Amino acid sequence: MDMILLSAIVHAILVASTPLVFAGLGALIQERAGVLNLGIEGLMIVGALAGFVVALSGQPLLVSVLAAAMAGALLASLFGFLVLRCLANPIASGLALTLFGLGLSALAGAQYVGLSAPQVAVWHIPLLSNIPFVGKAFFSHDPLVYGSILAATVVWWFLMRSRPGLVLRAVGENHDSAHALGFSVRGIRFLAILAGGGLAGIGGAYLTLIQTPLFVEGMTAGRGWIALALVVFASWRPFRVIAGAYLFGCVTIVQLHSQAFGVSIPSQILSMLPYLATILVLVFISWRSKGKGSVGPSSLGKTFKISH
């Protein structure tokens, strides 16, 4: 295969993976605080619509992305209220969030179907983008691809190198101890939910602003669920989320271009690959961690209530 095609494919893989990186980081930061949010899919699609609508009104990319993040955070705050304040079942609440988000975006977005978002300028990194192959594959992207790497770095630094991040992880590991130490478990979890909702919203906006760039009902097509699986795949580490997302992007692109590679399997079979790969990875990490106690934050998905 010639190098130009290969570099174009690597370029496409990065584009296909970026929404998963953002959404995966959004799920990760919540899970590190002990919140299992099954509503990522709903948050993504609401962010996708919000970003798209703002971009159509002629706003620059940054404003559209911020709008998507705010829409995601706003919807996520509803989840936070239910789970933290009403002590509702987090699994059902997340599911309600997904249903509601999908319905809301379909209803509100019906009038925007068929329109397309303005083209986003590509940032060629000086010098580096002139390198043959590598330049086109890695250094000639839209700002959000670089932004996703930056976001992972920031999330990593915050969780692993800063004191508030340490507190957040403490809340996720053992909320009773964190409470006893005087930290506000609910406050910290609420902030984590807001941040996670914002990141998921950006992930969704990447689809409507850059990847397609259109809005279609239900266009997230299960990416929110893959993001949740990614976090497990990444064993709750930000940089591994990137690696996992690129692996998934790889499978998606291979499936899209299977005909170019001369594969004659029905496209649906190849479309199954990301889902089957997720299951295999889940089996692998669960098998590897057997005997070492639980995988992931110890208080994940447990309801916290003040007992006195």
Add this chain to the structure above:
Amino acid sequence: MIHFESRAEICWFHEWIVVAVALALTGLTCAVLLSVFGFDPFVSLERIVIKPLSSTYGVSELLAKATPLITIGVALSLSFRAGIWNIGAEGQLIAGGLAGGAVALAFYGVDSFWVLPLTLLGGSLGGLVWGAIPAFLKVRFNVNEILVSLMLTYVALLLLSVMVHGPLRDPDGYNFPESRLFHDAAILPKLFSAGRGHVGFIFSLLFAVGATWVVKRWHLGFEMKVSGLSQRAACFAGYDRNQTIWISLLVGGALSGFAGVVEVTGTIGQLVPNISPSYGFTAIIVAFLARLHPLAVVPAGLLVALSYLAGESAQLALGIPGAATQIFQGMLLFFLLGTSLLVNYRIRFRRRL
């Protein structure tokens, strides 16, 4: 300051009053939303709820929609009680519909009484296999059943698509991705002369009664409940957690598969790429609306089926997009979850010390 205090005992009266409050809040919000969009709520209610229900056709359609919701809702109420989060009932439904449909097509033209039972059995087995995968992985490798059952939903949908585009496609169908119409011997009898309501509904009622019996009278039902409330307590009592996992997911798979095969042989009559408007996911709302009581799943299923029906007539009569149904269902679940706090806790007002 508002303060929540755990109730020592959960009172059945509180449970249902809370459901009524949630329903009232959802109805109120819908009325407000309709007024905002410029529709008179009372006239709309008459046109999208009362009118469709005042004909045999409408009632028949309601029962057709309620059948999969009740069948799956019963299975999920058992499973959720046991703390097994089978989120992939939709996939098990599709697998059941596909397997049952394949059996029906394999015996196409055979005009015997055993074709229909064999088809139903095939469908249930298809769902059972789909439910057995997360069960096996959870028991053997401790893999999270939420993610596995959900991923398998997408796999089932794609598998159905492959089959109706390829091997099971109607040979005389001008390349449309549909199977041929099932032979009469593989079609479930209708309940009424009008509409698509079929005898699958009777089965769903039987499942609800059977599950209630298991929950109330069998030791197994008690073991599963304890296992769901506290795994440690169940462990000390010597209850087998793996048995609970297997039963929850196998029953969930088989019943969802049954709902799928009943849907294709009763309501649709052939295999198409989309056999379910998310019945498997909506059944989760049904189970919560019923507060995980299998018998209460029946009215809950009918009510949620009504939301599908009302959504369709709203689309026709008022021109409201079909997605409004999803919003209504999401909102109902939000209110149910938000207010369920009041079942387990009592609110006390007291001054901050």
